[in-house]
Amino acid sequence: MASPASAPPAAALDPADLSAVRAALLAWFGRTARTLPWRGGQEGARDPYRVWVAEILLQQTQVARGTVYYDRFLTAFPTVQDLAAAPQEAVLKAWEGCGYYARARNLHRAAQQVAQDGFPHSYDGWLALPGVGPYTAAAVSSLALNEARAVNDGNVRRVLARLHAEPQPTPAWVQARADALLDSARPGAWNEAVMDLGATVCTPAAPRCGACPLQPWCAAFASGAPAAYPAPKVRAAVRDVPVVAVLIGTPQQAVLERRVGALLGGLMGLPAEPLASGETPQAALERLCARLPAHPGAFLGSLTHVMTHRRVTLHLYAAQADLPRHLVAQEALSRLDQKALALAAQPALL
DNA sequence: AAGTCGGGGGG
């Protein structure tokens, strides 16, 4: 007798399985594909600018949040020429609040390159642009150029780790499996299908295996504990970082400094200094005011802000100085500085 | 290979 309807899943995917998996996932995608603002145009021939901006914006950013910033960014810069011609402050203002601001700085630089030389016409050409890595180059070249490149992102990693019940999928392992499974006739649709599956069905916690088109081939489902794959990553501990900052002026019109370096680089913010080891906030305030220079004033309040790898405790003071003020609403600020300004704007209860 | 870089969603 042939295998029963509830046939046990194969331990590994043979060529026949690969073909069946492709057909099952693409059929599912044909029924359930999400409607997203960068998914206009013909399959495999999408607008490269719109796809590119979306892929940068969606790096380490969930789609539901990314769409908000996407609409704002595309309204500000409808074409790559508009983006290339803009000053960096305008680009960061359009990116304000979205995080990982190096993405915006690199996208801006790359746009100036593309405005000169035209859009790349291959995976390798895209990969050469600042801010474009293997994932983004594969996504844009498959979606806009119909090039057979398999994306490797968090969704793909999780879907493939479960399909093969691999608890420790290395990047190379994931890429090899993704390359083997890619439907090279429809690379754009295939890549979007895997990512849609990972985002809506094969979710990190509580996957909806009952709705999954790949369930018959999924070794993690067969194991009875699909959410155990892949094993959680070890993460760096969160450090506590105490900081003092000063408000000179008003929350609407204040002295601001441009941040330099990797952390919030290019954004504006209240003048601030980290506390040295064992230093009191008052001592750090004196150092900060000596640097500006300014006269220290009253304590306004404290707040905390978490940034993945650090937990910032900011102590805010008033200060007085004859220094140029900025219209705060016109500048690009981090969430941390927005919180500090909101604290200063509150009446002095609490 | 390991660190660093924001901010928010969802269990």
Add this chain to the structure above:
DNA sequence: CCCCCAGACTT
């Protein structure tokens, strides 16, 4: 509280 998210770059 925890983990994760349409990753890329630096060291």
